[in-house]
Amino acid sequence: MGCLYAAHLRSSECNITLLMRKGTPQASLPLIIDRNGTRSEQQLPVVTPENQETISHLLVTTKAYDVHDAVASIVHLLCENSLIVIMVNGMGLAEQLSKDWPHLNLFFGTTTEGAYCISPQHIRHTGRGETRIGRQGQHEPPLWFDPWSRAMDSCLWDSNIEAAQWSKLAINCIINPLTAVHNCTNGELGQRRELMAHVATLCDEVSQITRAAGFAQIATALPQRVAGVIAGTARNRSSMLQDVEGGRRTEIDYITGFLLRVADQHGIDAPHNRALLKRIKSYKY
Ligand code: KPL
Numbered sequence: 062m063g064c065l066y067a068a069h070l071r072s073s074e075c076n077i078t079l080l081m082r083k084g085t086p087q088a089s090l091p092l093i094i095d096r097n098g099t100r101s102e103q104q105l106p107v108v109t110p111e112n113q114e115t116i117s118h119l120l121v122t123t124k125a126y127d128v129h130d131a132v133a134s135i136v137h138l139l140c141e142n143s144l145i146v147i148m149v150n151g152m153g154l155a156e157q158l159s160k161d162w163p164h165l166n167l168f169f170g171t172t173t174e175g176a177y178c179i180s181p182q183h184i185r186h187t188g189r190g191e192t193r194i195g196r197q198g199q200h201e202p203p204l205w206f207d208p209w210s211r212a213m214d215s216c217l218w219d220s221n222i223e224a225a226q227w228s229k230l231a232i233n234c235i236i237n238p239l240t241a242v243h244n245c246t247n248g249e250l251g252q253r254r255e256l257m258a259h260v261a262t263l264c265d266e267v268s269q270i271t272r273a274a275g276f277a278q279i280a281t282a283l284p285q286r287v288a289g290v291i292a293g294t295a296r297n298r299s300s301m302l303q304d305v306e307g308g309r310r311t312e313i314d315y316i317t318g319f320l321l322r323v324a325d326q327h328g329i330d331a332p333h334n335r336a337l338l339k340r341i342k343s344y345k346y
Contacts, residue, residue, distance in 0.1 A: 062122040062174065063079075063120065063122035064079075064092055064176075064184045065184055066120055066212070067092060067105060068101065068105075068184075069213055070208065070209065070212045071092075071103055071105060072101075072103075072212065073209075073212035074208065075208050075212070078105070078107070078108050078113070079105050079107045079108070080109070080110070080113060080116075081108070081109050082109065083109050083111060084109065085107065085109050088106065088107060089104050089105060089106050089107055090104070090105055090182050091105075093182065093184065094184050094185075095179070095183075095186065096186040110135050110138065114138070115139070116138045116139055116143055117140075117142065117143055118143070118144055118146070118205060119135070119139075119146070120145075120146045120170075121147050121148065122148050124149065124150075124310070124312060125149045125150055125151040125153075125154065125314075125315035126310060126314065126315065128147060128154050128157075129158065132145070132158060132162070132165070133161075136162060139165075143166060144166040144167075144168060144205070145165060145167050146168045146194060147167060147168070147169050147170065148169070148172060148192075148194075149312075149315075150229075150233060150316065151230060151314075152227070152230050152315060152319045153314075153315055153318075154315070155169070167196070168194060168195065168196050168222075169196070169222045169226060170193065171192070171193055171222070171225050171226050171229050172190060172191070173191050173229075174188070174190040174191075175188030175189075189214050189215070190215070191217065192215065192216040192217070193216075193217050193218075193225045194206065194209065194216065194217075194219065195219035195220055195221070195222035195225075196220075197220070197222055197223050198220060199220055200220045202218035206218055224276055224279065227274065230319065231267050231279060231283055231286075232286060232287055233316045234263065234267050234316055234317050234320050235260060235263045235287050236250065236287070236290065236291065236299055237300065237301035237302070237311075237312075237313075237316060238317055238340075239259055239337070241301040241302045241304075242337065242340055245302075246295065246297060246298055247291050247294045247296075247297045247299055248294075250291050251292060259333075260287060261284070262333050263333055263337075264283055264287060266329075266331045266332075266334050267283060267320065267334070268281075269329055270320055270323055270324045270327065270329055271283065273323070273324075273327040273329060274327070301313065301341070304346075305344055308346055309346055311344070311346075313341040314342075317334050317337060317338045317341070321334055321335060
């Protein structure tokens with residue numbers, strides 16, 4: 062996702078640098094984006110935390126569990142006006158980051174753009190979606206947001222970004238762990254009777270927690286939204302299933318784990334979500 066945004070923002074005349082992990086050697090990298098049989102290639106400068114100068118705008122698109130370490134590696138490069146846009150799966154990062162760095166200028170994003178990596182800097186953009194970026198309660202988009210809204214087809218400022226994040230979280234809580242445990246495509250959740258029953262039970266629990274968290278409309282619409290995402294992404298293997306298949310750590314702590322922390326605050330039991338969390342966390346990586 063970071064490469065997709067880098068390419069689009071570069072085309073929108075933004076000055077983009079790819080910030081890679083410590084020790085990455087290259088000074089620049091070709092970034093290739095395939096879309097509908099058309100290929101675009103751009104050469105983008107690459108830096109690492111040890112040779113980067115002050116960062117003014119930082120977009121973080123790592124796995125959720127890598128965000129804290131990623132920020133720790135560059136926090137000395139931030140200045141008073143620097144801002145960070147966190148666009149990752151799951152929730153709970155605002156609290157985690159603010160605990161260690163209370164003065165970070167944080168914004169959050171969520172996207173339904175479809176893309177996957179063919180090789181490290183070679184991306185296939187598979188489907189246009191919608192991106193929402195914002196800071197809770199900030200109604201007017203800041204000036205820096207202008208090129209962002211021009212760069213992507215549908216990139217909106219959202220002053221209720223927590224609702225947008227929760228809406229995605231609720232769907233991920235249902236589809237991701239179920240597909241990972243049952244080793245199935247998203248579409249099978251809507252076709253196999255026993256899996257449909259699991260979806261319905263999880264939907265009930267997630268809706269109850271969603272309502273308690275103050276997102277009543279999202280709770281009411283959840284069963285229909287989940288059915289829509291299952292049908293619309295029927296051939297996908299969810300990101301969590303791909304992580305489990307690849308023997309990688311999953312983002313379950315930031316998806317179901319976050320949901321259950323909110324459930325605990327409201328005294329809600331959620332046994333099916335708890336069982337899924339335990340099962341996914343039992344996988345070795
Ligand atoms: O966001 C997704 C994911 O896989 O992480 C869904 C919506 C479930 C699509 O696969």
